[in-house]
Amino acid sequence: MSKDEKNKDLSRRDFLQKGFRLTAALSLGGLGIFLAKDASSEDGLWQIDPSKCVQCGRCATHCVVTPSAVKCLHVFDMCGYCDLCGGYFRPEAKQLHTGAENQLCPTGAIKRNFVEDPFFQYEIIDELCIGCGKCVAGCDAFGNGSLQLQVSHDICVNCNQCAIATNCPADAFERVPSSKKNISKGFSGGEDV
C-alpha cells in the first residue's frame, strides 16, 4: 500500500468519524431539547393513592428499607375521635382500654389520648409503625378512613423503581412531583401543608 493510498484511506476514515460524531451529537442534543421542553424541574417521588390502596400488607414487607418507608398517617381533620376506634381496637376486643390484648396494631404504634368525654385522639408513633396497614383497614371499614398509608419521604430512598410499586396489587403507587408529595382522599386535612 503506497503512502498516498494510506493517507487517502485515513482521511476517509476521519471524514466518516466526523460525520458520525456530528450525527450523534445532534441526536443527543435533539433528544435532550425534546425531553427538556416537557421535563419537570422537580424531583420525582413515590406516593400511595389512599383511594386505591387495599391494605394488603405488602408495604410492610416489600420495601427496600427496613422497617418500611411506608407509614400510617393520621389525617386528624377526617377523624371522628371515636371512643370505639376501628383502627385502634381489635374486632374481638373485650374492653375498650389500652391493654395490648385489645390493640389491633401489631407494634403498638398507635397512642390513644383522652380528649374529653367521649372523644379520644389517636396518634401514630412513627418510630414504631411498620406500614402494615391493619389499622388503615380497620378505619376504612368502620370509621371515616382518616388513617391512611403514606410514603415517609425522609425515610424513602426514592428508588427509580419502587419495589413496593411493582408488587402493589392495587396499582396504588404513583410517581408524583415533589411539590405534590402527598396524595390524600377525602377532606382538606390530607392536603399539603
Next chain:
Amino acid sequence: MFKVYRNIDFFDCPFPKGSKKDYSTSLGIRQCFQRILPLGSGQKFFEKLIREISLVLLTLKSRLCFSRLKPRLIPLILVLFLSIFSFDASAQRFPKPEFESGFEQEAHQLTLPRSDFMEYFDVFVLLVAMSLITWLILKKRSRKGVFWMSIFSILYFGFYREGCVCSVGSLQNIALALFNPGYKIPLTVLAFFLIPLVYALFFGRTFCAGVCPLGAIQDIFAWKPLQLKPWLQKMLGLIPFIYLGLAVLYAATATDFVICRYDPFVGFYRINAEFTMIVLGGLFLLTSIFIARPYCRFICPYGVLLNWMSRFSKYHMTITPNECIQCKLCENSCPFGAIEIPEVSVPKEPKKKSVRRFVSLALIIPALAILGAWTGAQFHENLAMVHPKVKLAEEVFIINENGGFDENNTENETLEIDAYRRSGQAAEELYAEAEIILKQFYTGGIWLGGFLGLVFGFTLAGLSLFRYREDYEPNKGECLSCARCMDYCPVEKEITVKN
C-alpha cells in the same frame, strides 16, 4: 359493637375474601353495594342513598347493642340522616366533633423529602467527577488517579446516595418519558442520562472508568483477570443489546424498570438488601476477580449507548503518550480484551470471493432484521405477561372460564385477584385495557426483534471487516478508559525543549 358489625346480614352481602380475617368479613359496606347494584351511572344516586341509609342503620344497630354509647351520639345520627340529602359521596360516617374543652388538634406531620437542591448538587458532583477523571486519564495519564476516583464514586454515588442516582437506570426514564406524555421526567434524571454520553462522544467512556459506582466496585475486584477468547467475548457482548431492548420495551410500556429491579450492587450500597440481591451481587463480584467487570461488559445496557458514542470520540485515550514502538508490552495488559493488535498485512482476497461475501451480507442483514421482527411479533404475548394488568386479565379470564369467582372459597386467592374483585371493575373493561397493552407490546415486539436482528447482522458483518492498523490501539467502543495499559507503555512523554 364489633360483633354487630361482623354480623351485618341485612343485605346478605357477598363478602370479600377471608372470613377468618379480622376485618375482611365486615369490610367495605361500600363494596357490598357495589356488588349488589350494577354500577350504571343512573343508579349512582340510588346507590348513594342506600349507602347512607345503611350507615345510619349500622349506627342505630350498634346504638341498640351498646348501652354504653353516650347519648351524644344521637345528634350524630341526625347528622348522618341529614347527609343523605347532601349527596356527598365522601361524607364522613362520624364527623369531627366540636370540642368543648378547648382541645386544639395537632398539625399533620408530613415528612419532607430530600430537597430538590440536593438533586441538582448530585448533577454538579457528576459533572465535576466526569471532568476530573477525564483530565486524570487524558492529561495526567494516571491509573492511580482513576483508582481513587473509583473509591470516591463508590463512597458518594454508592454508599451515600445508595446507588439511586444512576445513569444506567436513567435510560428507562428516558424511554418512559418518550412514550408516555403523562410522565414528566425530572431534569436531573435527564442530566444524568446525557452527561456521560456527551463525555463519551468526545473523550471515550471515562464514565465507565471510575464514575459509575457499578463499574467502580467491580473494577477494584479485578485481581486475576483472564483473557477471554475473542469469539466468546463477541458472543457475550450481544447480551447487553438484548437487555437494552427489553429494558426500553418494558419502560416504554410502563411495565417495569428491569434494570433497576435486577441491579446487582445496589443491595451492597444499601447494606440491608434482599437475600437474592446479595447472592446476585456477590456472584458478580466473585466473577469479576477472574473475568474483569462482567456486568459492564456483558450485561450493562447503558454501556451499549456509551459504546456507540465512544466509537466516534474525538479525544479518546491512547495507550502510548507518544509514538508506539511496537514493544508489545501492553498486549496482555488489558483485563477487558479491548486492545487491538496491529493488522498491517492481510492476504488479498480474490475479488470474486469478496463480492460474494458482500452480496450475501447485504442479503443476510435485512433477512435477520425481518426474521427478528417476525419473532418479536410472535412472542409479544409472552413479553406482555410481565405487565401486571395483562397478567391479571389473564387470571381473571381463566377464572371466568371456569365458572366465575367462588365467593365461598376465597382463601387461596392471590392478593391481586382479591384487590381486583374488591375494586368492582367489570371484566370487559379489564380485558379492553389489557388489549391496549397487548397492542403496544405487538408493536414493541416488532421493533425489539428487528433491532436485535440488525445487531446480530452487523456483528456478523463486523467479523469480516479488515481494518488497517499499524499500532497497538484501544478498541474505542469497548475500551473502558481504565488507564491500566498506560502503565505498561515504556514510551516517555515527549519533552519538548525549545531553544
